[in-house]
Amino acid sequence: MTTLEGLAHGFTVALQPEVLIYSLFGALLGTFVGVLPGIGAMAAITLLLPLTYYISSEAALVMLAGVYYGAQYGGAVASILLRLPGTPQSVVTALDGYPMAQQGRGGVALFTAMISSFAGSMLGIVVLVVLAGWLSAVATEFGAADYAAMMIMGLVAASTIGSKHPAKSFAMVVLGLILGCVGTDVNSGAQRLTFGRTELIDGINLVALAMGLFGVAEVISNIRRADRHGPPDRVTLRQLIPTRQDLRRMVAPVLRGTGLGGMLGALPGTGSTISSFLSYAMEQRIARQPERFGKGAIEGVAGPEAANNSAAITAFVPTLTLGIPGDPIMALMLGALIIHGIQPGPLMLEARPDMFWGLVVSFGIGNLFLLILNLPLIGIWVSMLRIPFRWLYPAIIVFICLGVYSVRGSVFDIAMVAGIGAVGYALSLAAFSPALLLLGFVLGPLIETNLRRAMLISRGDPMIFLERPIACGFIMAAVALILFPMVKSVFRGRRPGALPPDPRGIWTKKKGRR
Numbered sequence: 001m002t003t004l005e006g007l008a009h010g011f012t013v014a015l016q017p018e019v020l021i022y023s024l025f026g027a028l029l030g031t032f033v034g035v036l037p038g039i040g041a042m043a044a045i046t047l048l049l050p051l052t053y054y055i056s057s058e059a060a061l062v063m064l065a066g067v068y069y070g071a072q073y074g075g076a077v078a079s080i081l082l083r084l085p086g087t088p089q090s091v092v093t094a095l096d097g098y099p100m101a102q103q104g105r106g107g108v109a110l111f112t113a114m115i116s117s118f119a120g121s122m123l124g125i126v127v128l129v130v131l132a133g134w135l136s137a138v139a140t141e142f143g144a145a146d147y148a149a150m151m152i153m154g155l156v157a158a159s160t161i162g163s164k165h166p167a168k169s170f171a172m173v174v175l176g177l178i179l180g181c182v183g184t185d186v187n188s189g190a191q192r193l194t195f196g197r198t199e200l201i202d203g204i205n206l207v208a209l210a211m212g213l214f215g216v217a218e219v220i221s222n223i224r225r226a227d228r229h230g231p232p233d234r235v236t237l238r239q240l241i242p243t244r245q246d247l248r249r250m251v252a253p254v255l256r257g258t259g260l261g262g263m264l265g266a267l268p269g270t271g272s273t274i275s276s277f278l279s280y281a282m283e284q285r286i287a288r289q290p291e292r293f294g295k296g297a298i299e300g301v302a303g304p305e306a307a308n309n310s311a312a313i314t315a316f317v318p319t320l321t322l323g324i325p326g327d328p329i330m331a332l333m334l335g336a337l338i339i340h341g342i343q344p345g346p347l348m349l350e351a352r353p354d355m356f357w358g359l360v361v362s363f364g365i366g367n368l369f370l371l372i373l374n375l376p377l378i379g380i381w382v383s384m385l386r387i388p389f390r391w392l393y394p395a396i397i398v399f400i401c402l403g404v405y406s407v408r409g410s411v412f413d414i415a416m417v418a419g420i421g422a423v424g425y426a427l428s429l430a431a432f433s434p435a436l437l438l439l440g441f442v443l444g445p446l447i448e449t450n451l452r453r454a455m456l457i458s459r460g461d462p463m464i465f466l467e468r469p470i471a472c473g474f475i476m477a478a479v480a481l482i483l484f485p486m487v488k489s490v491f492r493g494r495r496p497g498a499l500p501p502d503p504r505g506i507w508t509k510k511k512g513r514r
Helices: 003-014 017-035 041-054 057-082 089-102 106-141 144-160 166-180 206-223 244-265 273-286 299-314 316-321 328-339 353-386 389-408 411-429 434-457 469-493
Strands: none
Touching (some): 003 106, 003 353, 017 057, 057 106, 057 299, 057 328, 057 353, 089 206, 089 273, 089 434, 106 353, 166 434, 273 299, 299 316, 316 328
């Protein structure tokens, strides 16, 4: 079946009344749970899994997929307006989206997020349709050493690029890696860093960690200065539409983020989290004024949103063609397929064309529906900023507790959120980046798994990371990212009029001797 024939067949499947209704329902529900602080796609998909027993396999997967990419849209709303990312992907959006909202440009930030998400999704569909076979072939070329090297390079890039304090950034990444080790070791079965607590056997709850670092900590930091800064009383249409300069700054980041997300999303085991972080790091690295990032740069919203939505689409390539989930949500998708007796694999495109092509076409229909739904509601989302914070933060705390409790049904997780929130507030006072901690936490177990697998394959020989061209390329890129700031500081110290290095602190720039 050719691509055009497959798309035509996909339209006949996706436009069936049952499939269309469940596609729109999933997209709408995904946006709703994404907007609510602390409620993410994982909880929604888990609750919907029993429903898939009673509907067709095509309608079931289309509905769950709609929840998945719908939550990508909705997660940006909570991140921009409240700095409450319900998923790790939306953490990056909060870095510049929230400052834009504080500056009275929340409408522009939301408009940018919606348009970038739509563009990234649609271009991701094009990549999926045109290059599905090629992406699957590339994904199979990656070994354990390549995955480990790629993730290490991602952590190094996030720690060094645009960071004023690389030592603090590395410290947060290491802390995240340590927290990622909490729980039961998959290989040996030994309990690590659980301190005898049975609640920690399965590890730290990701939602609890994210909500504590970015939800509770933000509430604590804003209680004293509540209601001092607010948006305009009335939001006009002009305030929602970006300027020409904003549009010019959006185009290139959206294209770069889409390309990056499309490539990384097709690799099994990566998901869309690393795509959004790497997109932000790339935009900050190539920007003429990198100091704008973190203070309301529109590129910091457009690039990551396009990257994570593009990756969310192409993440279905390894799931459907290889049976390897790209992230925990894709694992739930895999479970839904198995429930219906479908075995994903390289022959799925030929054995189940209804499933594959119907799903591809439903992506386009669902994203178009999301764009039509979200753009008129931007004014309502922005109006949430006018709610006095003394009324808003109790509701935020309630949503955080409900969202965390809904994941595992554990009261211990709620107590953990409170403790993590206090720690996160202390870290923010000391100018540490909690986003890097979360990135290290998410990627740490994946790095450990692939590192162990690579060492087992090579029988303990670390040269496997240099013998494989892909892994070697990522390692060399990571080393270059570490050395570049050091070399730059050396050359900066050799500028005319600059003082020599002063390790003992004897000299000062203004007075000479102390």
